[in-house]
Amino acid sequence: MFKKLLCFSITLLVAVSVFSQDYPFNLPSNMEATIHITSSNTEVFNNLLLGTNTHHFSTTKEKDLINKLKPITIRFPHGLWANWYDWRRDVTRLFGEESFQYEQGVNKTIKTKKPDLLANIKIFDTNNIKVGIDGLTSLNATRKLQTGKGFDMMWTFNMSADDKDFNNGSPETIARYNDLISRGFEVKVVELGNENFYPGQRSSIIPNTEDYIARAKSMSAALKAKDPNIKVSVPLLRRDSWANPNWNKDLTEDLTYFDAVTVHTYVGSDPDDSNNSDEAFSTALTARKFLGNSIYDYAHKVAPNKPIWLTEWGVKSGGPNAVSVLGMVDCYIFMSQNQDVFERANWFSVNGQLNSHYVWETYISPSGKERPRIKYPLEKTLFGSAYEIIRLALENTTLIDSNVEVSNLVEGVKAVNARVVTKDGKTSVFVVNLSNQDVPFKVNIDGAAYTETVTHKAITFNKMDEERAMGIDTDPLALISEGSEGITLPKFSINIIELSNATLSTSEIVQEQIINIYPNPTKGVFNIKINNGEKAQYRIYSINGVEVQKGSFISEKQVRFENIQKGIYILQLESDQGISNHKIVVK
Known part of the structure; x- marks a missing residue:
């Protein structure tokens, strides 16, 4: 065009x-x-809805980009590659055989399948291409020094690493958990595989739905034995599937082994494609409805009380154009209106080619081939500009x-x-x-x-x-x-x-009411004193908007933080006179 x-x-x-x-x-x-x-x-507002997917954490240029973005959440690793991640080598490699048989459809027809992008997996393995855990470790350590708290991490765990014995306690999963803890990371939220509802993202080790469920239950139990507060999610379909039409139903027959549901929703179509040009822009402008339907018509029909982790999502009608970002913004507004449903969301992706926040260009490689790369000096696409506005606003x-x-x-x-x-x-x-x-x-x-x-x-x-x-x-x-x-x-x-x-009414609390909060900064214990002696409620939120503690008092209260780390927190006080927010620094 x-x-x-x-x-x-x-x-x-x-x-x-x-x-x-x-x-x-x-x-x-x-x-x-x-x-x-x-x-x-x-x-x-739940800041975790502003999460993003990023990749590459090793070079100075890559680290500078991460530090400039100041990501709310980092998902590691992300995409299909998470299903083939070998944490011991920090590479992508094949687990299991190069082809396997699986049961397709309700009739369980036996089909043969190879892992998706097998040739690429072999290249990454042969060339020992690192995913970047060492660089991410150093970025996280620097962030801790600067803010008192590391990155909020969304970990995606390989479902094939523990082999075919589903009663073995998932030793590789626990070894990876221990490695992450030793590196100074928090391990609080874990996706049990990436899009394993697609046969090509499973393996000969977990070829069928029942195999995935058995491994997921083993990994969940093992992780929760290490830390009962860990939350794990299972991936559910957002649309009908010919390969595994009963995937959602089968995974949710038992609701006890997972805490949340991972859904990946991409809204949009290409106006340059004559097959969908008439609907392309209307799809983007009504993206909130498509996003909602992908949840309410699928995941919430089988797991209505489980929060949604939208760890991959995007809106694109042909490119980073006006309708794409208008639909994008409206989806953020929609999620903010439904925070009881959406617990996390990660835009896909910041520095990849799909829905990128940055402008890409082509260059000629030493071999003479055209290759894509991010353009430097950095320029924002409309996705990047819209995300900047969304963060400023919310x-x-x-x-x-x-x-x-x-x-x-x-x-x-x-x-x-x-x-x-x-x-x-x-x-x-x-x-x-x-x-x-x-x-x-x-x-x-x-x-x-x-x-x-x-x-x-x-x-x-x-x-x-x-x-x-x-x-x-x-x-x-x-x-x-x-x-x-x-x-x-x-x-x-x-x-x-x-x-x-x-x-x-939310700003009326301080007119006739004097609030003292001391000491602040605090080492974990502080006092709240209200001069007029009325009853008040308090809630403490992390900087990411997650509630960590709450209570009530009359006139005065000594608050002792429970198992809380250093950093900045928001204290919200509510009384008959209204609501006020106060920053608390734990040192």
Whole structure:
């Protein structure tokens, strides 16, 4: 498809546009939106929903990229390669035979299968190509020194490493666990294999569903014997499968051996492909519905009370274009609205080619072949820019209940979606406009119209297929308006609207109430004192938004941290006067 290149040297910004499709939805003309905020209902945002998949941890350049990203979570290893990871050598290698037989379908027809990407696995093994655990170990040690806490790690364990004796206590699993602990990592969450519902990601050691289940139960028991607080997940299908149609049902007949469910959901299609061009952009713009259906129609039908670990996911309609990132942002808003369902999420991937945050280029290798690589100096794709905005809007915030009144694109997907957040005493509305028109946007707080000053910033697009790359340190947001003249959401836009003078019940706690928290920093014991002697509840959250302790008191309380590590924590106090958040430093 013909592409037109536009260069803007002032902003160091490159936009690529292709001939667009027509907007795929029929909306009322002169559409308006109103957000109704109920400020008494709040919850802490779960930062683990902002996780990412990254790879390569060894060279200085690779480490610099990780340090610049400051990832919420690191998943190691990730993708298909996790199923063939030999931790003793830090390489990918074949476990079992080069081909094996498995039972296909409900009739259990015997089929022969080779592991997926077997040729690549052999190359990695022969050339002793390292996955990067030593580099990750050094990165984690540095992070501990700087922040008092290492990375939040999502470990994916090889299901074939313990061989065919499913009653042997999974010795390789435990040896790997011990190695990670000795390296200074936390091992708190473990995926039991990557996408083992696909026969090509299993092996001759676990060829069938019953073999996977037997090994998963053995590994789960062995890991929990080391640490009862470890959580493990099993991978469930997000769509129908001809190879193992009963996979989800079979794995969940016994719900006791796993704590969570891993789901991988990729939403989107290619507008350049005539087979799906009519639906490509509508799929991206309604991505939240596809994401929800991949959970509610599959995993939650068989394991409705198990949290979802969305350890691989993405939205892409042909490339890192406007509709792809609008759908991406709306999915983050959707997950924040369903934190009882989604416990973790890892965008796939940051520095890989699929849904990359960074611009890639081709180069000529010494052998004369064209090879892909990340372009340096680093430039952000729209995925990278959107993720930067999402973290700015949601990370370390308190979510305030709200509802947007606006027309639907389709049933279950509004044309405008939003989350209201507070952070550092500021109240903002994070909004995505999925429509092809500018939308007047009204704000009501506890039934009263907000007419005070706002600062409105956004990234906007003219076309659905617009792509844009920008310098790594370029701010993706531009000022739209400032003042009290009303708010208008530009078409196809991602917005952060700061409400400068919002009066919320969540911010009323400190007006007549003096709160003392001491000592702070603390070595593990601190006091809370409220001067007016009323009853209050407290909750302590990790910097990643995970609740670690809670309780209640009247007037004064001495809090003793229970099995807590050094680092920064958020103390949330709630009383009849409202809610306040306070930073606690454990040294």
